[in-house]
Amino acid sequence: MIKLQNISKTFTVNGNDVHAVKNVNLDIQDGEIFGIIGFSGAGKSTLVRCINLLERPSEGSVIVNGQDLMRLDAKALREVRKKIGMIFQHFNLMRSRTVYQNVAFPLKHSKLSKEELDKKILSLLELVDLKEKKDAYPSQLSGGQKQRVAIARALANDPDVLLCDEATSALDPQTTQAILKLLKQVNEKLGITIVLITHEMGVIKDICDRVAVMENGEVKEMGDILEIFAHP
Ligand code: ADP
Ligand code: ADP
Numbered sequence: 640m641i642k643l644q645n646i647s648k649t650f651t652v653n654g655n656d657v658h659a660v661k662n663v664n665l666d667i668q669d670g671e672i673f674g675i676i677g678f679s680g681a682g683k684s685t686l687v688r689c690i691n692l693l694e695r696p697s698e699g700s701v702i703v704n705g706q707d708l709m710r711l712d713a714k715a716l717r718e719v720r721k722k723i724g725m726i727f728q729h730f731n732l733m734r735s736r737t738v739y740q741n742v743a744f745p746l747k748h749s750k751l752s753k754e755e756l757d758k759k760i761l762s763l764l765e766l767v768d769l770k771e772k773k774d775a776y777p778s779q780l781s782g783g784q785k786q787r788v789a790i791a792r793a794l795a796n797d798p799d800v801l802l803c804d805e806a807t808s809a810l811d812p813q814t815t816q817a818i819l820k821l822l823k824q825v826n827e828k829l830g831i832t833i834v835l836i837t838h839e840m841g842v843i844k845d846i847c848d849r850v851a852v853m854e855n856g857e858v859k860e861m862g863d864i865l866e867i868f869a870h871p
Contacts, residue, residue, distance in 0.1 A: 644702070647660055681853040722797075723799070
């Protein structure tokens with residue numbers, strides 16, 4: 640479903656090249672939870688942002704559901720991006736909008752009727768167990784609740800894929816477990832493929848099917864979770 644072929648990304652900072660991602664190949668299957676682990680600065684975030692072209696790779700191709708994203712015009716890319724949800728470490732909610740309005744935001748140009756929209760938003764809030772907070776503002780929520788809102792918002796356009804960039808790194812261990820459980824549910828119940836990046840081994844071990852280990856912009860190892868963590 641997601642094929643990254645020979646992806647490299649170089650940033651130029653003050654005339655110096657930073658090779659954030661170097662010649663990475665990844666094949667992510669439909670329906671799996673794929674983890675990318677590595678230390679800070681390893682290139683994980685840059686790589687995952689290449690999947691929806693938040694970063695444009697310097698080289699290589701990004702194929703999602705058979706489409707080469709680098710070849711799409713702006714309009715076609717907007718359509719493809721609707722099917723790729725994303726959540727972040729610091730949630731990125733809009734602070735002047737309520738929970739309801741944050742979740743409604745990606746549906747602004749949707750063709751659904753007002754009633755259908757309302758039903759959809761309430762069902763998303765139900766999925767993340769936040770219906771009773773629909774009129775609250777982000778500042779009134781805990782970190783875990785904010786991430787639940789972000790998950791509901793990311794699912795609003797019924798994506799095929801959910802990209803999670805250090806989604807539990809700002810949360811305490813107990814809240815991390817609850818969010819991972821929700822992501823697992825999203826994967827199993829809705830059949831959404833999940834790509835998750837983290838520096839936390841526990842997160843990978845808890846929910847990923849396969850994992851890539853990144854170091855200095857390169858994928859050093861890749862395989863089933865059991866294989867990767869089996870060696871001494
Ligand atoms: P990780 O997610 O594993 O912490 P990143 O992908 O954020 O790693 O960063 C990889 C490398 O690329 C780092 O050296 C970082 O400083 C650099 N980098 C990331 N984004 C930019 C940018 N927009 N401009 C310049 N350098 C960047
Ligand atoms: P706009 O950005 O177009 O001003 P809003 O984002 O404020 O609109 O709201 C979009 C729609 O969602 C409106 O029709 C509004 O009535 C409805 N809405 C907003 N907040 C809630 C809520 N907490 N509960 C139910 N409906 C809401």
